[in-house]
Amino acid sequence: DAKTTQPPSMDCAEGRAANLPCNHSTISGNEYVYWYRQIHSQGPQYIIHGLKNNETNEMASLIITEDRKSSTLILPHATLRDTAVYYCIVRTMYNNNDMRFGAGTRLTVKP
C-alpha cells in the first residue's frame, strides 16, 4: 500500500475552512484515498473517499491533485465539534475492508 504523510497537528479558527493535506506520492492507479476522523474517546468515523475526481458530501470535500500524489480534505466551515484526529489512508477497492491507520493530523478548532 502507498504510504501517506500528514502534518502531526493543525489549528483552525471556528467558522473558517480547515484544509488538511496528505501526501501519497507512491499511490498506484487502482488505489483510492480515504479519510477518517476520530473524535476523542470515540471510534474512527468515515468521512469521504475518492479515486481521481474531486468529491463532496455533507461532511467535507476531497481535492485530489491531477497527478494523484497528494490530496486535501476540506471542512468548509469548521466547528468546535470538528476537533479530532484526521487520518488519510490509501487502499485499493479490493482490500478496503481493513483500513491501515497512520498517526494522522490532530486538528484543533479554536473559538
Place this chain on the structure above:
Amino acid sequence: DAGVTQSPTHLIKTRGQQVTLRCSPKSGHDTVSWYQQALGQGPQFIFQYYEEEERQRGNFPDRFSGHQFPNYSSELNVNALLLGDSALYLCASSLKAERTGELFFGEGSRLTVL
C-alpha cells in the same frame, strides 16, 4: 438500527491473564475487523474475519486470536497478557460485497493490564 456494539467498555486484568472482548457488527454487515489503539497512536490492524475465518492479519503475535460466529458477531482473545497490551480495542464492521471502504467502528473496549 443498532450500530457496532462492543463489550465490555472497560476492564482491568493482571499480567499473564487472558481476556475476551466481544463485538456485534452493524446490522447487515458480514465482515469484522479488530484494531488495537495505544494511547496517542493511530489504530493498528490486528485481523479481519469473514465467513467465520480469519482472512487477513496484521503484525500481532499468536497470543491474539479471534472467532466469528454464524450471526457475524466476533470475539477477540488475548492470552498471557503483557503490560504493553493495555490499549483501546476497536471493532469495525463492513459488508464485504459493497467495497465502499466505509467501515463502521464501535466505541471500543479499554483494557488496562496491571
